Structures are given as structure tokens and as C-alpha cells.
Amino acid sequence: MPKRFSASEYIDGILAGNRVLLSRAITLVESTLPSDQALAQQVLDAVLPHAGRSVRVGITGVPGVGKSTFIEALGLHLVREQDKRLAVLAVDPSSQRSGGSILGDKTRMNELAAHPQAFIRPSPAGRSLGGVTRSTREALVLCEAAGHDVIFVETVGVGQSETAVHGMVDFFLLLMLAGAGDELQGIKKGIMEMADAVTITKADGGNELAARRARAEYQNALHLFPLAPSQWNPVVTTSSAVTGAGVPAVWEIIGQYVQQTQESGYFQRRRQEQNLHWLHETIREALETRFYQRPAVAQRLPDIRQQVMDGRKSAFGAAEELLGL
């Protein structure tokens, strides 16, 4: 059983950039024990004024797209060439089922994991999307307070977690494969539209021409959509984690985005909106959890759901009945 620290030990440790205490504090925000949660909130509130100064980048793409190798290549560029401190977090609610988790196999990011300016944290296991989302968002705050300039939030491009990640980052990067066909890549409708940049991975060797073709195709497709509220035109690039080609360019694009949106004020406004969104989302979740856990509601619900599904009861009438219990 790991030693439990006091709130001030966590706080001082995090602000000093102590990786062990940062790691332990993240374990604390991931805990579902009420006493851990109370301590976690104390730590979070104390370090919050020191957070918020990083660039937050969401990275997604289906398994097989080469996410780990791309993140390692981009990450090494950041810590080695740009002298950044980088934290890599993951959102993967499916890890409870698969037993493993993305980023769980750190051997996939050997070099980056060993670098003193990089901090890699796998997705917490055994949590719902809501739980993973919440703890990832809190871990992000802790990593920022510990002095990381860039946070990557990795997720698998196959489900709802992308929307959650999109809601906690400044920039959303989508990795795609050339030639696999969108259907095969399993990219859900709407994910491509969240992308501020798309990079076609594995653009090396015999795959280079196909990657360049895919780049043109996606760039055209993105032009079909109207300008996002950020006023940013999504960029499509090709890259290779093997040769390193196109990897620094992705970081340059992120830098351009940050500069443009900071100048326009969108960057800060979006963060404020994200904060408010999480406030009201947290309240909504708590209200719903409390309601559906009430014994009278839990007992009556299955029957009512069936009647509503079958069209024997109107949704509004049924809702009123449950709310009156």
C-alpha cells in the first residue's frame, strides 16, 4: 500500500515538479474513495492558480494508425529540439474491458518515456467514460501545475471519448492512414469535423504517393465545411514517424493555431467556455446519478422504459411519473 501524503506535501511536490508526487496525486484524483476525493479537491484547488499555461493537444486515430510511434516522434521533437516539458495522458474508457489500455504498454514509447522532460500516464482502468474524463481533466491540471508546457491527451478514434477530449484541449489532431478507406478506418461521423489538423501517417517508402493523394482528398473534404468558430482553416499534412518527415511541421501548425487564436481572443474564450461546460456537466451528472439511484425510481424504471419503448406510454408522461416518485 503506497504511503499517503498530506495535502501540503502533494502541493509542494507538484509545484516543485516532483514526478513521484505528481504521479501519486493523479492516483488520488483517479480514486473513487471519498476520503481520497476530498484530499484531491484540496490539492487541485491549491495548485489551480499555477495551471492553465500549457498548450493542450488532443490526438486521436484508430488502432493501427501508428499513434504511439507518432506521439513518440512528435514528443521527442518537443523535448529535444524545442526544450519543452511534455505530459502525455490517455482517455480510454474501453481499457476496463480489454484489460490493457492505450499508453499502458510504455515499451511502445521507450525513448520518450525515459526522457526526463516527458511524463507519460496511461488511462485509468476500470472507469466509465465520465470517470475517465473527469480524472484526465484533473490530471491535466496537475501536470500543468507541475510545469509541463505541452499536454497531449491521447484517445482511440472509435467512440464518444473524442468529444470528451475535444472538450478539454485547445487543438485537436486526427491521425489517418492513406488508402484504408474511411469506412475501414472506423472514424465516426463528426470526428473529422473536430480536427484542427489531420496528418496522414506512415508517409514513407512505397506509401508516400498514396499518402499525398489522401492528403489532397481530405483537404478538399474539409473545405466543404464552413469555418469553425476559431476562424482556423484545418490543415492536412503527411508525416512519417520512421523518417521524421513532417513531424516538426505538425508542431509548427499547432504553434500557428495558438498564435492566431490567442491574438483573436478565441483561445482564452474557449478555455473559459470549457471550464463552464465542465461545471454544468458535473452538476448534470451528479443530479442524474442521484435521481436514478433513488430506490423508488430504480425499482419503477425498467417497467416504464419498456412501456415507453413500446409506445404504450408517452415519454413526457412517463418522465412526470418518475419525477413524482
Add this chain to the structure above:
Amino acid sequence: MPKRFSASEYIDGILAGNRVLLSRAITLVESTLPSDQALAQQVLDAVLPHAGRSVRVGITGVPGVGKSTFIEALGLHLVREQDKRLAVLAVDPSSQRSGGSILGDKTRMNELAAHPQAFIRPSPAGRSLGGVTRSTREALVLCEAAGHDVIFVETVGVGQSETAVHGMVDFFLLLMLAGAGDELQGIKKGIMEMADAVTITKADGGNELAARRARAEYQNALHLFPLAPSQWNPVVTTSSAVTGAGVPAVWEIIGQYVQQTQESGYFQRRRQEQNLHWLHETIREALETRFYQRPAVAQRLPDIRQQVMDGRKSAFGAAEELLGL
């Protein structure tokens, strides 16, 4: 002040297809008076077993696309050539601001409005999106119980109301103009992806070639998206409300969709999911309304929101504080 009928008068009238009583019942579901609401629920529950037998079609497109003339042309085809009974409802939460409302100017649909097999109802004025959505969904049930085989739900393609309409219909039709450019048309990201069919309107005279080009372009763009859960491939057509070309084809496409999804079971499954969705949405809305209206919460909220926006308080800590009030 209109005469108020008894529940059984409303019920018998609706089931007999009486347009005056149907119209009055819709006024009842639109009312915010608690006594009207109670009566409305009584009527709804009684007619519910007679509802659910229509094909529900959502129709959207920005102002200027020719929605009214298209709806009139397609509607006249349905009542005259297909012997259908058609109801046209509208979802337009903005009508509270503009003072007018879509469908409000019935002179735009002179012929259809005058046809005995057509029933046209404008969007209720002065309601929020949630309110309009709820009353439209209830009006839809009443129209079905009154024997309408086809329900059009019209909305303006510029906001969140499309998602609400998409959640209450079987088929979603998007009207687009040729040559206007997507940006100019103001179609929000994601709306095109909800479409089961797109028709390029005003494909007549000198505009025909441009319409055919736009058709090909959109059809290509739609291929970029993976197959929807319905397994239906969205179709893009051209049509002209003036010459009538392409108008019957839209109804044929809807028919094919209904047949295919009824055979696969998706049609029924989706309706069940929509019913459940509305149940839980209604509960969520009620829980949030009750919570935010509590005096202690309402008093503390502005200050807490400001602190969360500014990053002085964590969203989760702030939520806990409000939930503890």
C-alpha cells in the same frame, strides 16, 4: 378566449380526424399553464395507441433555399397523387425573436393549406428550443392519431433545432442550393451528416447545370463518411418546385428508405431509441430546471461561474459546492 373541451371531446375528435379539435389539442400541448398541461397529458396518453403509424420526415435548409415551395410541391404530390394525409409541423425557436415564424405565413403554401388532406401548423411562438421541441413532438403524436400518414417537420438549417428534429423523425431531408458555397449557405457542421437525402433545389432554367454539378459534388462528399447505423447510403438529387422535376423522386427515395429499414428492423429500433431518449432528456431537463431554480443555487451561481471561467476555482470543486447547497 377559446372554448375549452373535455378530455374525451379532444380524444374522440382527434381519433375521428376532426381538424378543429386536433388544432385545439395542439394549442393545449403548447400551453404552459399547468392545468392545460395536465389535460394535454391525459389526451396524449389516450390517443398514443393510435399514433406511431406515419412516416416522419424532417426537412431543413437555410432561408432562401426554397423550403416552402418545395414542401408545397412534395406535399401536393402526396395528397393528390399518393392519396396521403399529410401534416406539416415546424420547429423554429427563433420565431420568438423575429416575431414571425416559418410556416407562419401560410400564404406561401396556399394550395397545400387549402387541401382537405393537408394540415399545416406553424411553430409555436415565444418558446425555448426545449419547449418547441417538446410541443412539436407531442403535436406529431396527435397528428398521427388523427390519421395522418406522413408528417413533415420543417426547421431552419442554421442552429441546434436540426438535432432536435433529427431525434424525432425517421428520415432527414436536407435542401441545398447549387453554387452558393457551403459557407454562404450557413449549413452547420454535422447537419449534412444527418441527411438521409439531399436535394439541390431550384434545378430549373439556367440553374440546371450548376445543380447537377452540385449534386455530384455532394454525392462524393457523402461517400467520405462511413455508413450510418441505418446501413442507408444517403442519396443526392436535384429538384425543381417550379417544373416539378425530381419532386416525386424524393418521395420514392423516402419509400425505399422506409422499406429497407423496416425490413432490417432498424426503423422500429430507432423509434424505440428515440422514445427512450426523450424520456431521459425530459427527466434531465426537469432535474436541471429544479436545481438551478433553487434560491440558494440561483444566488450563488453567477459568482461561482465567474470564478470557474477565470480558472480561480476548479469545475469539479465548484460543482460540489453548488450541489451541497
